[in-house]
Amino acid sequence: MKEIEKQLKETIRQIVEFRTDYISNEQAVRTQLIEPILNVLGWITCNPKFLRPNATDENGKIPDYTLLKNGKTTLIVEAKNLSIDLQDKKIIDQLANYCFKSGIDFGLLTNGVKWLLFKTFEKNPKDRIVWQVDIETDKIEYVARSLSSFAYSNIDTLDILLKKSKLLNNGWKALIESTDSIVAIISQKLLEKIKSTEPLFEITPDDLKTFTKGKIEELFELTEIEEGEKANENGSTQTETGFAEGEDVIFKRHQKNKIREKISVTFPDKTVIKNKKVVDTFVETIKKIGPEKVLPLNLYRSGVAIVSEIKDDFYNQHKIGKYWIMVHTSTKEKIAVLNEINEKLNLKLTIESFTNE
Template identity: 80%
Template structure:
């Protein structure tokens, strides 16, 4: 996985430096961006046993790459330059046609920066796009995991991997249906922990939940949990129970009094939005700007619109009126998004970072 991440980092640097070349030159995108990534995924682009470029199908249509394993077509990759919108229906239909004619389950559509996994025989057209990643905007480790799912070593089990992922997601939703259910679960573990050393301890259930909720709010900012845990060297998760990780964070991480970056946003009318929790500042700022205005900017992360009128089944969102705001991003990315909105709408906002010590 590290090798894939290193290749992605190299690609980002390359795209940053030579973006103008890749905006219009598909061949440059193919040879300098896409092929190095395919190679690191185990698809040897110089070996026809693995990859054949521009192989006509039975109708004479020519997909950009046909990938083989054990002599059988396993995947089709369609390449575009950076200026092309991968969500264009004509382009997706083109990939669908290639995959259907080849009788394969999956196809990849990419411009080198954005990668989209397509499922050919999914009944519901809306579900045919399995996922989309952006190597410039999404976390490198998350992108690497997505791309690794169709690596040469995994291609035979890709469908099973996706089914397992869906089962885990559905199972998690069944376990944790709401914020209240999370509080209940953690409250129970907290009480068990205390009673293990103080058997006579008693507390009103509502008081326990109120205390637990306040601690969770201190410990977590939505969508930053995974990133924070990865960089928290002194917090080593245990594996005794399914809730040990949460338990560990409550009893160890809270004691660290960790220094955290927060966001402050000042509007031209002197309104200052500066909350203890970054996601609250982020959402409140978009609310004041007007989600309907931000919607028109077509900003997205991880293939999900920043502002949408429909709820996503996977990523964390907050609701403002009829709009859903995607908040499944790090603090750094939230700042970048606010700066992008500020620039595009010419709002003259003052966006600052301040340090909070807990």
């Protein structure tokens, strides 16, 4: 997994530096972005035992890559340049046609940045997209785990791995109904732990949950800071982080709270959306744009739709009319989503980040 993550980081650096080339040059995308990732996954691109580019199939069709194991075709990969929308029905139908006529269970669509795994024989068209990842905006661990599912060593058990992942997700959702339930479970365990040594300890349920929720948020803040420090070590840019003194309302102790980055969105009609909470700015912006316009873009983060008509059992969502907006993302990812919406819908928004001291 570490080798995959290392390659992904190198690929991201190349995309940032040479994005203009990759927008129009599919061959550059194939040789410089896609093939290095296929190689690290065990598909040796220079060896026809593993991979054959532009190989005509039995039906006269020419997919971009045919991946083989033990002499048998196991996966079809279609490559596009960065300007192509992988959710385009014509592109998906093209891949589906290649896979269906070859009797292949799975196909891959990629533009080097986004990768989409497609299941050929799924009855419900909505269920045919197994997962899709964006190596620039999704967490690198999630991307590496998803891509490793079709590694050369795993391709024979891909269907089993996907079923196992689905069972784990369903089990998790059954155990944890919402983020509030996580707070309730940890709060109860915390109280039991304290009372095992301090049986006379008393605290109101609301104060206990407030304290627990604060601790969970601190934990995620620490993770963000550690990830930022790692990014700096790798030469990535990072918004400067400051700290302000804050008082714990329960134990009256002082702690350092991260000064959070916020978002400002300006529309062409001069409307400015700039709320104290990033999530409020994010949701209000999508509301003004119109969730019905964002839905067809099929934007996902960590495998969950940004705009959906179905409520997710675990991830945080805000409701706008009949639509559910996925907000369980970092500020950086929310900015990336808004930029993607802005670009695809040609809204001419001005999206800026800022901090309040």
